[in-house]
Amino acid sequence: MDYFKLFDLSEDFFIDISDLTEIYQEKQRLYHPDRFASADDKEKLSALQMATEINAAYQTLKDPLTRAGYLLQCKGIDVQNEALTLKDNKFLTHQFELREKIDSLQTNRNLSHEDLLVELTILVQQIDVEQRNLKNELFTAVDYSNWENAADSLRKLKYYERLLGLIDDFEEKLAS
Incomplete structure (x- = not known):
């Protein structure tokens, strides 16, 4: 099913979220299972x-x-x-360095709990800045219909999401 057609929107990145939400709520009311309580099983399932x-x-x-x-x-x-992203050696080297930093913090026995949290906060802030820059690249690429660059930016953002997941896991371990 085409999600843009479902909401009667043009296939475009820049959409009005308030319109989307309004149409969503209207469609949810139309297909809410409670409206089909007395219907046959086929209609309920549909x-x-x-x-x-x-x-x-x-x-x-x-x-x-x-x-x-x-x-x-x-x-x-x-x-x-992601094989396409693997061609960007500079990006991959940077990702490797960030992952090594996380690993070294996890194995570091010289830092106090508070110092570890400070280091993790600094790392998260760095990643946030880099993600913001990539998001701007993504939005610009989409705006100019440069789909390959947009895809590259989106793939790179996924690497950062994984790093943030590692940091979240480590912070949970520290909290317990």
Whole structure:
């Protein structure tokens, strides 16, 4: 199902979120399972499937990054193909350095708990800045219909998400 068509929107990155939300709420009311309580099993299942699809479409389109990924998918571009990102040696070296920094913090026995948290905060702030820059590159690329550059930026953002996941896991270990 085409999520843009489902919400009667043009296939575009720049959409009005308030329009999207309004249409979403209207469609949810139409297909809410409670409206089909007295219907036969086939109709109930159909309504439930439609409500699920509406939810998935809304969650995809309301977030700029998932919307960009979906739009790229609609354009036939594989954003999952990280082999293309592997050609950027400078980026990969930087990712490796960040991962090493996380690993060294996890094994460091010389830093206090508080110092570890400070180091992690500094690392998260650095990653946030780099993500912001990549998001700006992504949005600019999409604005100019430069789909390959947009896909590259989106793939790189996923690397940062994984690093932040490692940091979150480490912070949870520190908290327990």
